[in-house]
Amino acid sequence: MLAGGKHACVDLTGVSPLAGLRESGFVAGQAIRKAESKKVDKHAKACADNQHAFVPFAFDTFGSLAPEAIRLLTRVQKVVHNS
Template structure:
C-alpha cells in the first residue's frame, strides 16, 4: 500500500504520496520510504541527444526533490528505485537489490525463497515498464 503522510486533520489524507513501499528499520534504524519509478526513455529520443539512463536519473532526482523533505520531516529516509525500459537501474536501485540479497543471505533464506523475492521485484519492474509503453501508444478511435 502507498504511504501517505497526514496533513491537517480536517483535510484528511495528503495528496503527497512519498512512497510505494515502506521498509521498516532499513537505514540506521529509520524506516525507508521507497518510491518505484518506471521511466520511458523513449521521451529522450525526440531531443536527439539520447543517452540510456539519462531520463531515469532526471526522474529520480526530481522525486528526491518532491518527496525527500516530507519523508525527512516524518523521520523517514527517502529512497528512489528508478529504472527504465532499457534495463537501466539507478545506482540507488542497485544498492537496494544488493542489500535485499545480503539480508536474505544473512538470514539464511533458501535459494527458492530468494528466487521468489527477486521474481516479484522483476514483475513489478515489468509492470511499470508496460504501463509506460502503453501510455505512449497512439490513440485509435474506432
C-alpha cells in the same frame, strides 16, 4: 523497510529510456537519473521531516536501474543471504 536505522519510503518509478529524446538526444541512463532526481526533489524532505529515509527506485523499460535502486537491491540481497 529500514535504511540507516530508519523506516524508509520507497518510490517506484518506471520511465522509457527514450523520454526527453527531443530535448537532448539519447544518452544512456539519462532518463532514469532524471526520474530519480525528480522523485528526490519531490519527496525526500517530507520523508525526512517524518524521520523516514527516502529511497527512489527508478528503472527504465530497457531494464536499467538508477544508482539508488541498485544500492537498495544490494542491501536486500545481503539481508536475504544472511538469513
